[in-house]
Amino acid sequence: MNFSPAGDPAKVAIITGAAQGIGRRTSELLAEAGFGLALIDRQSCAHVAPSADREELQGDLTDEMFLARCVDAVQQRWGRADVLVNNAGISLIAPAETVDASAFRRVLEVNLVAPFLLAKGFGALMLRQGEGSIINIASIAGLTGIADRSAYNASKHGLIGLTRTLAAEWGGHGVRVNAVCPGWVKTEMDHVDQASAAYVDADIIERVPMGRFASPDDIAHAVLFLAEPRQSGFINGHTLTVDGGWTADGSWQSLRLMHR
Numbered sequence: 001m002n003f004s005p006a007g008d009p010a011k012v013a014i015i016t017g018a019a020q021g022i023g024r025r026t027s028e029l030l031a032e033a034g035f036g037l038a039l040i041d042r043q044s045c046a047h048v049a050p051s052a053d054r055e056e057l058q059g060d061l062t063d064e065m066f067l068a069r070c071v072d073a074v075q076q077r078w079g080r081a082d083v084l085v086n087n088a089g090i091s092l093i094a095p096a097e098t099v100d101a102s103a104f105r106r107v108l109e110v111n112l113v114a115p116f117l118l119a120k121g122f123g124a125l126m127l128r129q130g131e132g133s134i135i136n137i138a139s140i141a142g143l144t145g146i147a148d149r150s151a152y153n154a155s156k157h158g159l160i161g162l163t164r165t166l167a168a169e170w171g172g173h174g175v176r177v178n179a180v181c182p183g184w185v186k187t188e189m190d191h192v193d194q195a196s197a198a199y200v201d202a203d204i205i206e207r208v209p210m211g212r213f214a215s216p217d218d219i220a221h222a223v224l225f226l227a228e229p230r231q232s233g234f235i236n237g238h239t240l241t242v243d244g245g246w247t248a249d250g251s252w253q254s255l256r257l258m259h260r
């Protein structure tokens, strides 16, 4: 499937955290669907969809000047923005009573303030076009409390609130804003979190009704669905959980495992 039939202007997707994990797989799928790509990350994205019509924007999302440069670069190269995937995020696993203000603020800057500023910058282009789709990668940690993740969970709850608010403000101008809420996904983030002895694979696998981690591909397909107006053109302000049933399941552990 190619999103842009011959003769149509190229459609452009901007993806943050594109160098690895969910962002990388999402970028690859969007490239296959025919989007031009603006790949934003503090790491190099040289290995991501190398044959696509693409631009790499390397820098830190907490740098407001860098964010403004990203919007300018897309405007100059393509003159439009069709999809923004606010995917980059950082985790912080620590008991709340040990988290200091600067660590808490850093998580909010990356996971919430940067998505807001990018939505504002690229949203202005979308509002002028009268169409666009913004997809915020939140988490099931944005829907429920999980111990030892005060800053992360607050940022993801905030991102869902931002999603709903922008959907209300911009839906009337053809700009849809939705969130995807993954459960635990096998990526570098999971690897780093497990290395800090926060949990092991079995903790997650036993908790998920479908008995496995999500893959980056599971999440990327949900993003592609929300990106594509022919698939999701009247979906706005929604939080799409991709968690194998985690948040739906109120069973106790032995009952859940009895149904495997």
Ligand SMILES: NC(=O)c1ccc[n+]([C@@H]2O[C@H](COP(=O)([O-])OP(=O)(O)OC[C@H]3O[C@@H](n4cnc5c(N)ncnc54)[C@H](O)[C@@H]3O)[C@@H](O)[C@H]2O)c1
Binding pocket: 016, 017, 018, 019, 020, 021, 022, 023, 040, 041, 042, 043, 059, 060, 061, 062, 087, 088, 089, 090, 091, 110, 137, 138, 139, 140, 181, 182, 183, 184, 185, 186, 187, 188, 189, 190
């Ligand atoms: N992995 C999971 O289990 C899981 C579960 C739910 C939600 N999520 C969310 O999905 C998103 C992607 O997660 P992932 O597992 O692919 O993460 P990851 O750590 O594997 O990749 C994150 C990417 O974002 C980039 N990045 C981080 N901070 C940045 C900054 N300040 N400036 C520029 N780039 C920055 C990193 O360089 C990296 O390439 C995150 O928002 C995360 O919170 C992940």
